Amino acid sequence: MQYDLKNSIKIPIDTLMIGMFVTAIEDSKRINLANAGRVPNNVSIQQLIRKGIKFAWVDQSLSVHGCVFKPVPTAQEPVISESHNISPPPKKPTSRFSNQKRSARIIREARGLAQKLISQTFEGKVIDVSNIDDWADDLIEMVLIDSDALQCVSALRNKNKYLLEHSVNVACLLVTFGKHLGLEKETLKQMAIGGIIHDVGKIHIDDKVLNKPAKLTPEEFEHIKLHQVYARDIITNVRGLSDVSSDVCLMHHEKLDGNGYPLGLKDEQIPVHGRMSCIVDIYDALTADRCYKRGMSSAEAFKILLSLTPFHLDKDLVYKFINCIGVYPVGSIVELSDGRVGIVWTSNHDEPLKPEVKCFYSRKYSRFIEVSYIDLKSSQHKIDRAIAPHNLEVDATPFFEM
The missing domain is CATH 1.10.3210.10 (Hypothetical protein af1432)
Incomplete structure (x- = not known):
């Protein structure tokens, strides 16, 4: 899927962080709409730097909570590389x-x-x-x-x-x-x-x-x-x-x-x-x-x-x-290795065992916790098990909403 750059901000490549959702990369004044996705690790960032990438375009709404963005002012409309087969951007809001x-x-x-x-x-x-x-x-x-x-x-x-x-x-x-x-x-x-x-x-x-x-x-x-x-x-x-x-x-x-x-x-x-x-x-x-x-x-x-x-x-x-x-479909309930329970929120077809999970409860402490979004691609934790809704001791229904 291609993403509309109007929903993205331009940042220096050396400020790119794990968990940011990249929609495009820029080497000088030419933008390539690469395969969009979240940054999984520092190795990926270093690879971009070694390739001479100067800037990244990131979507704040799709990035992991807690990322710090340092936008670069853009003086003119970007020139998009014609070497890529680019589909028209979606007309509807993508948040x-x-x-x-x-x-x-x-x-x-x-x-x-x-x-x-x-x-x-x-x-x-x-x-x-x-x-x-x-x-x-x-x-x-x-x-x-x-x-x-x-x-x-x-x-x-x-x-x-x-x-x-x-x-x-x-x-x-x-x-x-x-x-x-x-x-x-x-x-x-x-x-x-x-x-x-x-x-x-x-x-x-x-x-x-x-x-x-x-x-x-x-x-x-x-x-x-x-x-x-x-x-x-x-x-x-x-x-x-x-x-x-x-x-x-x-x-x-x-x-x-x-x-x-x-x-x-x-x-x-x-x-x-x-x-x-x-x-x-x-x-x-x-x-x-x-x-x-x-x-x-x-x-x-x-x-x-x-x-x-x-x-x-x-x-x-x-x-x-x-x-x-997905092995853990979006909307299913899972328990992580640290005892946190959450709803599978965003799929990850490249690494199906590592989706993004919206955590809201701790089985370890038997209490609700502050809602957090855990991207397992960049986390030390993993999914321990899937949970049928009736086997969960609390009602997960309210947490299916944003």
């Missing part, structure tokens, strides 16, 4: 605060759309996909700008609204996963729409079975499986639905060995977006609180996903999904 507020709005709108679709389906009305188009466009733009902010917001759950939240989360995860795989924007849009409607058939399932707080009998499980049969009938009344959206809706319970439902598709009969929906649907269901179980940590869910390969799930895609959302 985490504004992106998280926007993500919250997108999630709220999505839940409202999902509720409206359920109501329209229940009343037998024709559903028009165009009603979802604008929301899907907003979702994709948010994923492209700041998928971390979106993941952090969608990590907040309410088990009493599982069906709505699950549909929204599946849509968000599919778009994030699709972006990671380099799929075209139109495909991402159709996958988002498919995610929103993928469980629409459950409106015809007996609530006593759907919300049963115990293990289902074989007969009850067969009844649950009928939601895919109902979905097939329902989506015939969805105006403008694409094949990709339809596949996401109808294939998320298929298995590579042909033992899935409703059609028992096998191997190459399941396209890549269908295989992706199987993985995402299972992951979100495993990590969510349900009426009959507690949600598990992402690490536990990953183990189950891997255990379902290669017969049920595509092994290569499962590994790519884990790499996409």
Whole structure:
């Protein structure tokens, strides 16, 4: 991702500090938009100095708290090197605060759309996909700008609204996963729409079975499986639905060995977006609180996903999904080696075991602590374990906000 220099300040290279978020480097009067990121160590700074770099452009809002900035006044507009393939800067504000507020709005709108679709389906009305188009466009733009902010917001759950939240989360995860795989924007849009409607058939399932707080009998499980049969009938009344959206809706319970439902598709009969929906649907269901179980940590869910390969799930895609959302996904709760507990705040795809963590509690001292943002790339501490929200002795909900 390229960053807008209007959000950055220019500093002398010898004042660059560990934890600063560099958006560009300058050797004389020519600026190169290098791969943006936080400075991990002093070795990186010395390498820049040895290369003759005179100045760095840094984004204060994305830098670690406590960094000291010594800006250099700029007399003229910078000349950007033409030797780099530079994408246009994002038009929207890129601060985490504004992106998280926007993500919250997108999630709220999505839940409202999902509720409206359920109501329209229940009343037998024709559903028009165009009603979802604008929301899907907003979702994709948010994923492209700041998928971390979106993941952090969608990590907040309410088990009493599982069906709505699950549909929204599946849509968000599919778009994030699709972006990671380099799929075209139109495909991402159709996958988002498919995610929103993928469980629409459950409106015809007996609530006593759907919300049963115990293990289902074989007969009850067969009844649950009928939601895919109902979905097939329902989506015939969805105006403008694409094949990709339809596949996401109808294939998320298929298995590579042909033992899935409703059609028992096998191997190459399941396209890549269908295989992706199987993985995402299972992951979100495993990590969510349900009426009959507690949600598990992402690490536990990953183990189950891997255990379902290669017969049920595509092994290569499962590994790519884990790499996409991170070993410790944004929005998950972790405990550091010094006993501090926090929310994974910013992903680090180069070093997935070293994300930025927003710490708010100490298990060592059994008390809340002053909120601090720890970038594990430049810290002596590491993540000891992932924690399922229900296994944490305090409520982390208030700390998901900025």
